[in-house]
Amino acid sequence: MNPADLDRVEQARGRLRSASMAPNNDDRAIRLVELISPRFSDPDLELHRQFSIISGLGVDARQAVADTLDGLRSNDPTLGLSGIVEVWGRRQPLHASQHAPSTPGTSLLPGRAFVAGSAPLSGEAEVLAEVVDAIDRAVLLSGAELRGADAALLDLRQGDSPATQSTSLEVTESSPLVEEARRTLAAIDQVVPTPEISEEIRRALRDVESNPDRVRLEARRSQAQGARAQILPGDSRHVAMLADLAIAEADGELAEYDIRPDSPAHDLAITLELLDIHTSPAEAPTIANQILEECAELEAIRGRAIRTIEQAFRAADPEQAARERDLERIENDRRHIQRRLRSQQQLLAISREQWATYGIGDLDLRNHLDLSESSERPLPILVEEPLADLPIRLAGAILSTLLRHSTRTQVICLSDQRDLQSWCESVGDRVGWVDATDWLEEEVV
Secondary structure (H helix, E strand, O other), rough: OHHHHHHHHHHHHHHHHHHHHHHHHHOOOOOEEEEOOOOOOOOOOEEEOOOEEEEOOHHHHHHHHHHHHHHHHHOOOOOOOOOOOOOOEEEOOOOOOOOOOOOOOOOOOOOOOOOOOOOOOOOOHHHHHHHHHHHEEEEHHHHHHHHHHHHHHHHHHHOOOHHHHHHHHHHHHHHHHHHHHHHHHHHHHHHHHHHHHHHHHHHHHHHHHHHHHHHHHHHHHHHHHHHHHHOOOOOOOOHHHHHHHHHHHHHHHHHHHHHHOOHHHHHHHHHHHHHHOOOOOHHHHHHHHHHHHHHHHHHHHHHHHHHHHHHHHHHHHHHHHHHHHHHHHHHHHHHHHHHHHHHHHHHEEEEEEEEHHHOOOOOOOOOOOOOOOOOOOOOOEEEEOOOOOOOHHHHHHHHHHHHHHHHOOOEEOOOOOOOOHHHHHHOOOEEEEEEOOOOOOOOOO
């Protein structure tokens, strides 16, 4: 074996040793490390594999993240956003990991967690007991709020008159603006790719843009183009000719790489054929970007057409429009209360679990945690505003409880409390702060 072969063998052995010592390879939990927005203009959200705090998300974005974790629990690719998960140290598409479906705890936890008259507690156990008791009260309060929202929603729906709805619908359908808006929607539906095809194009384009070999070739071409741009008018023709030759060589190497059957650009060109767009692999990235940009523009037009129909409906029947606004408001409030209740239940189950390590409780928490010891691959948990409705003096203990839990399974918090950023910095690399301001927000048109 020649020295070059021996060197390659030693490098391969080094990579194997490094991989075998990586702690991520021993982690059985499924961890969400990347979220991809359906809007082409949004960057991907890179999440900390153990504990992420995401700030700046609007109402729709928060619901989308919650739906994503619901889809992960049920292994349903139609729910939520696309992304990347890490399983046993390897990254793969969000919904490709197979695991046993688990039912999240959405009902109120039974009983009170704080047991008065128990044995004397240590300092940390006493604080945990306060945390458990405070979260328990918050869960009961949120449950009462949810029942009130359900009752208000039922009353509002029962108050709708079918005759009134039919009359207002006939008036709305006859409006010229509505007819034009409906024709616009029909035309858009005929030309816009299906969400599955759009996602496939986006995924293939992302593979092209992240391929290290292609990135290196593109960097070389950019360097050659930059050198050509720096040539002064007084420089000799020989210098300009050499610069043009360098650009041509870089273009040729990139084109040669793209036409290879195993290149990501070749896969992207095959994906574009789903839309009957036949192009060379070298042109595929440019065309794919144009398609996605046009899709974003058409979606904006679709939004304007839908708003036109909604405005015509409100004008035709102001009372029904007011009821619709009330229904929408109550539905939004109800979803928010549901997410808050779910978060508090997660917090309560985690706190009671850690409290039980002091020998105080023996509660069965498997029905109230997304994570259970019997789960083959523990799933991430989502906690929205972990300090809401809880005493501020317990903030440190609550965050420490989540931090300890993040070693077992990923914790994702959604919060706009800027003080948490300082806490993240004080903890170090065990927690990641993600500023997602304006991410997934609807564009104003």
